[in-house]
Amino acid sequence: GKDKGESVQMTDPLPSWNEGANKKAIIDFVTKTTTEGSTDFIPVADRIACFDNDGTLWSEQPMYFQLTFAIDRVKAMAKDHPEWHNKEPFKALLEGDMKKVMSGGEHALLQLVAASHAGISTEAFNQNVKDWLKTATHPKTGMHYNEMVFQPMLELLQYLQSNDYKTFIVSGGGIDFMRVWAEETYHIPSHQIIGSSIKTKYEVGEDGIPKLIKLPELNFNDDKDGKPVGIHQHIGKRPVLAFGNSDGDYQMLQWTTTATGYPRLGLILHHNDAEREWAYDRQSHIGKLDKGLDDASKNGWLLVDMKQDWKQVYLKK
Amino acid sequence: GKDKGESVQMTDPLPSWNEGANKKAIIDFVTKTTTEGSTDFIPVADRIACFDNDGTLWSEQPMYFQLTFAIDRVKAMAKDHPEWHNKEPFKALLEGDMKKVMSGGEHALLQLVAASHAGISTEAFNQNVKDWLKTATHPKTGMHYNEMVFQPMLELLQYLQSNDYKTFIVSGGGIDFMRVWAEETYHIPSHQIIGSSIKTKYEVGEDGIPKLIKLPELNFNDDKDGKPVGIHQHIGKRPVLAFGNSDGDYQMLQWTTTATGYPRLGLILHHNDAEREWAYDRQSHIGKLDKGLDDASKNGWLLVDMKQDWKQVYLKK
Ligand SMILES: [Ca+2]
Ligand SMILES: [Ca+2]
Structure with missing residues (x-):
């Protein structure tokens, strides 16, 4: 009109x-x-x-936000996975050595994705992302x-x-x-x-x-x-x-x-x-x-x- | 309103x-x-x-219309594929023996799909379907x-x-x-x-x-x-x-x-x-x-x- x-x-x-x-x-x-x-x-x-x-x-930046989610998920799940403390790339991640995690290349990334994104229902995954968004903040902007x-x-x-x-x-x-x-x-x-x-x-x-x-x-x-x-x-x-x-x-x-x-x-x-x-x-x-x-x-x-x-x-x- | x-x-x-x-x-x-x-x-x-x-x-009925399209395509392409006259399921199809074609099961169907749906661009495929719809009619209803x-x-x-x-x-x-x-x-x-x-x-x-x-x-x-x-x-x-x-x-x-x-x-x-x-x-x-x-x-x-x-x-x- x-x-x-x-x-x-x-x-x-x-x-x-x-x-x-x-x-x-x-x-x-x-x-x-x-x-x-x-x-x-x-x-x-x-x-x-x-x-x-x-x-x-x-x-x-400094890394894809979804990767930050994956890392935060692995940290949150670590108490139920004692074996991760002796297994790369989880060991390096839990020790805060992201440079070493990244040196594992695509294979390391796929392991992080599998641990944080798979083995659960789509509904449980959605809830994990929702919960993360509510609490996580960006290291540079604080947003x-x-x-x-x-x-x-x-x-x-x-x-x-x-x-x-x-x-x-x-x-x-x-x-x-x-x-x-x-x-x-x-x-x-x-x-x-x-x-x-x-x-x-x-x-x-x-x-x-x-x-x-x-x-x-x-x-x-x-x-x-x-x-x-x-x-x-x-x-x-x-x-x-x-x-x-x-x-x-x-x-x-x-x-x-x-x-x-x-x-x-x-x-x-x-x-x-x-x-x-x-x-x-x-x-x-x-x-x-x-x-x-x-x-x-x-x-x-x-x-x-x-x-x-x-x-x-x-x-x- | x-x-x-x-x-x-x-x-x-x-x-x-x-x-x-x-x-x-x-x-x-x-x-x-x-x-x-x-x-x-x-x-x-x-x-x-x-x-x-x-x-x-x-x-x-009597068969998925898309299968009829695949069969009609194979028939239309047969003049460029002399080898089909000696190769199943194409041979049976070209001889009009659909019962024999169907006896080949899933493998035979996949070969018909490959011949009629693959090896061409998406745009060429769309044109083939358009052309077929304009001319093909159903054997029972004539529609x-x-x-x-x-x-x-x-x-x-x-x-x-x-x-x-x-x-x-x-x-x-x-x-x-x-x-x-x-x-x-x-x-x-x-x-x-x-x-x-x-x-x-x-x-x-x-x-x-x-x-x-x-x-x-x-x-x-x-x-x-x-x-x-x-x-x-x-x-x-x-x-x-x-x-x-x-x-x-x-x-x-x-x-x-x-x-x-x-x-x-x-x-x-x-x-x-x-x-x-x-x-x-x-x-x-x-x-x-x-x-x-x-x-x-x-x-x-x-x-x-x-x-x-x-x-x-x-x-x-
Ligand atoms: Ca981009
Ligand atoms: Ca159906």
Whole structure:
């Protein structure tokens, strides 16, 4: 109606974004793809926007928050596992030697994931994540982890949602871990959250109560060339907008912006703000952005500059 | 608003359902779960309804329609595969001996699926399904396959959707096969369609154009105890309503109706109408309904009686 149209025009949909080329490009894209009669109009059913999570919607330093959860879980469970005091990577972890834990590579990480994420029901796991979020705080900011979400990105999600875009998370992080808090935090329904997963098994106990038990076995790795696969599996359509922050998002951006028929928009968040958040790219062990930095211009992807483009970083309370 | 409320009350939302206990139970359930202030009220975010497809939303006799597609594809491809004339199950298929094809069991079926569903891009596969739907007709009814959808079920989907239920398909059939036509036919977005799948691989050709290639390897079998797993993977919540037609839906119904916190509704379509559709249950090789028939009453699941409950079977044109 007329009232809605007027209020959309008069209110800045992205108040935490500074004026500039990137903010303008985002608003131009949403405007032209949702204006009926425009040659760039996209029907509602095809308005699919995909967002990476770690480093795109919330912070990821000094280590992925889900890994911190895994470590905290192992510490909490240690009293029931005396054998861990003589077994790596648990021994090093319990002695506080994270450098040694990390030297165990992928195998050590998988053992931590298995201990903290598997062997329990999906409902028990959800409760563990909920309890952890209530108490755990980040070593640098002192904030709860789910408060370390980016205000400008919340505004962008909201702006897209109010323009009938379906927003999806497409993360290398765990799908079950995210669903506990991301639905409420980002206003993204649980079925629009895509991530990595371990297998689950359906079991009916002697009490007749069915459960899904999480197994220590990888089901799907939603990273790099897994992201287009995950998008196809869960959505079944190519996105028109994708937003990431690392080389793990390269294929998602490529799959999105090389598709034909509609305009497409690819965006990469460049963490260059050591004062308000962190500054890292080519050399970082977490969220490494190297090839994406080289190819962004060639591929027509916008580099969002945290320092220049964002008025505010974290959630407004 | 007031106008909407009045029109909902005055119009029968399920005109192709005969009056009776089942129609009443469905309308009572939707009414009480969507009436604010009711102790049975369910918030919109948790209004999740899951439907089996083959034999629940469309017919499945004398063989799964997707198998007919696979057979027709193999026949169409045979001129480029002279080796098939000496290799089972292709030889029997090309000679029209379906009984012999079926005697090859699961192994033979997997070979037909591999030949008809794999080795091509997802986009080429979608085009093959589209082309087939335009031309192929059912041997008994002469109808196009996507016209053999059940009018009463379309009305139920529409009724739930207009009451802010999210409707999902949870089918043993192929997710990619369904997505080509089910979004339009059922008004269910592609990301709310869950099914079985083969693996896909992301590839960027020398022309720089990325593709997802379908591989001859099972990814996920969305049947029996796979259905709760698929529901968890795609939706991340337990449904409040589930509707199936065979023992392949037993675990989905069980997972749905044993959950606590909200009212739940489980329904089974009983095919007992040889005149207008087909009559089959305990002895059928397709859509076998045996344990579900024994346990429906004990589990509080409603048996929908096609002959009694439905005024009309197929799509109104
Ligand atoms: Ca990331
Ligand atoms: Ca079925």
